[in-house]
Amino acid sequence: MKITDAKVIICSPGRNFVTLKVFTDQGVYGLGDATLNGMEKAVATYLEDYCIPALIGRDPRNIEDIWNYFYRGVYWRRGAVSMTALSAIDIALWDIKGKMLNTPIYNLLGGRSREKVLVYAHANGRTIEETIEKTGKECAAGFKAIRIQCGVPGIDSVYGVPRDNKAYEPAKRGVAPEERWDTSKYLNFIPSVFEKIRDVYGDDLHLLHDVHHRCTPIEAARLAKELEPYHLFWLEDPVSGELQEGLRHIRQHSTTPIAIGEVFNSVYDYTTLITEQLIDYIRMPLVHGGGITHLLKVAAIASVYHINTGFHGATDLSPVNLAAALHFNTAINNFGIQEYMPHHEIVCEVFKTHYIFENGFMSIDNSPGTGVDIDEKAAARYPYVMARLPVNRKSDGTMFNW
Ligand code: EZ4
Ligand code: CO
Numbered sequence: 001m002k003i004t005d006a007k008v009i010i011c012s013p014g015r016n017f018v019t020l021k022v023f024t025d026q027g028v029y030g031l032g033d034a035t036l037n038g039m040e041k042a043v044a045t046y047l048e049d050y051c052i053p054a055l056i057g058r059d060p061r062n063i064e065d066i067w068n069y070f071y072r073g074v075y076w077r078r079g080a081v082s083m084t085a086l087s088a089i090d091i092a093l094w095d096i097k098g099k100m101l102n103t104p105i106y107n108l109l110g111g112r113s114r115e116k117v118l119v120y121a122h123a124n125g126r127t128i129e130e131t132i133e134k135t136g137k138e139c140a141a142g143f144k145a146i147r148i149q150c151g152v153p154g155i156d157s158v159y160g161v162p163r164d165n166k167a168y169e170p171a172k173r174g175v176a177p178e179e180r181w182d183t184s185k186y187l188n189f190i191p192s193v194f195e196k197i198r199d200v201y202g203d204d205l206h207l208l209h210d211v212h213h214r215c216t217p218i219e220a221a222r223l224a225k226e227l228e229p230y231h232l233f234w235l236e237d238p239v240s241g242e243l244q245e246g247l248r249h250i251r252q253h254s255t256t257p258i259a260i261g262e263v264f265n266s267v268y269d270y271t272t273l274i275t276e277q278l279i280d281y282i283r284m285p286l287v288h289g290g291g292i293t294h295l296l297k298v299a300a301i302a303s304v305y306h307i308n309t310g311f312h313g314a315t316d317l318s319p320v321n322l323a324a325a326l327h328f329n330t331a332i333n334n335f336g337i338q339e340y341m342p343h344h345e346i347v348c349e350v351f352k353t354h355y356i357f358e359n360g361f362m363s364i365d366n367s368p369g370t371g372v373d374i375d376e377k378a379a380a381r382y383p384y385v386m387a388r389l390p391v392n393r394k395s396d397g398t399m400f401n402w
Contacts, residue, residue: 030093102368349378
């Protein structure tokens with residue numbers, strides 16, 4: 001069996017997605033997600049100019065070898081752009097294998113470990129009142145776990161909290177906007193949000209919070225400690241994590257569970273964090289972390305240290321990634337939770353999926369491979385739109401040294 005060709009499809013049904021389609025001489029093709037928010041074209045170029053020419057002619061059944069060819073065989077290893085490209089190749093190859101064997105990917109990963117996959121929703125309010133209201137809406141929709149973000153008095157623009165009450169979308173059209181951030185205002189305010197949410201919704205609901213890397217280790221330690229009474233499911237990306245040892249500060253001061261790594265892209269970003277048990281959840285998603293092949297290894301190492309997965313799953317990760325993640329989450333033992341934000345409804349015109357959300361959980365059927373297909377004619381109706389994630393400065397204009 002041989003790979004005969006591959007192509008990159010960029011479309012923007014509401015937001016940009018990059019999809020890799022790998023063709024074989026058996027008529028079967030595979031799809032991989034290659035979306036890296038704000039850097040879409042860099043990944044597309046790396047795939048088109050560097051990876052695809054080297055992919056053609058290889059046997060798509062040899063996923064492990066192809067993974068190592070594009071990781072270890074490349075002189076300049078790692079990095080978000082190349083790891084996203086490699087993830088897309090890997091997911092497409094697992095899709096092909098599933099289709100060739102007429103079986104869903106979860107079956108290739110050891111079969112079912114669970115009936116359904118716990119997911120969490122987002123409640124993003126500009127004020128505490130709005131956050132309470134949005135949390136109520138997600139509870140009514142059936143969610144058992146909700147990520148709570150809130151505007152902060154005195155800060156104009158809080159990452160991920162829409163100012164205009166529109167859909168969640170941290171990327172803005174055009175060149176990256178510059179925003180101002182004030183960590184002390186944020187730290188003084190956030191515990192009061194969780195106090196009110198617990199007052200209104202009680203103790204059963206799982207609550208999560210995302211710091212988006214906006215603290216130093218000692219600031220993050222203070223936040224984790226002050227949020228302790230509200231029993232968070234996790235505190236996410238409390239620091240950037242580039243300095244893995246920095247997480248020791250947080251652990252020394254608090255029992256709030258820590259999730260990290262939606263911007264990581266290899267197991268080597270995690271080694272100290274895992275082996276010193278400095279975290280509780282792995283955030284690195286399939287689409288940016290080297291695909292199923294690499295995350296299987298990361299999850300296996302994490303499992304030895306009682307660490308679970310909690311993959312990134314915002315709307316800028318395509319339905320191809322979500323489907324692959326649901327297979328992965330269905331199969332592995334140390335799954336924790338999956339982030340889930342429903343895609344804009346026009347995304348369904350382009351991507352045809354086989355997963356459902358029901359009463360707080362998601363499940364995927366036994367369609368072969370990932371179970372996702374792409375309608376290329378529909379994709380062509382939504383051309384690429386330039387959009388970038390914001391840059392933040394302190395209130396006096398200094399760049400942060402997070
Ligand atoms: O900032 O997906 O946990 N979710 C997040 C997301 C990410 C965006 C980046 O593209 O932090 O909002
Ligand atoms: Co996050």
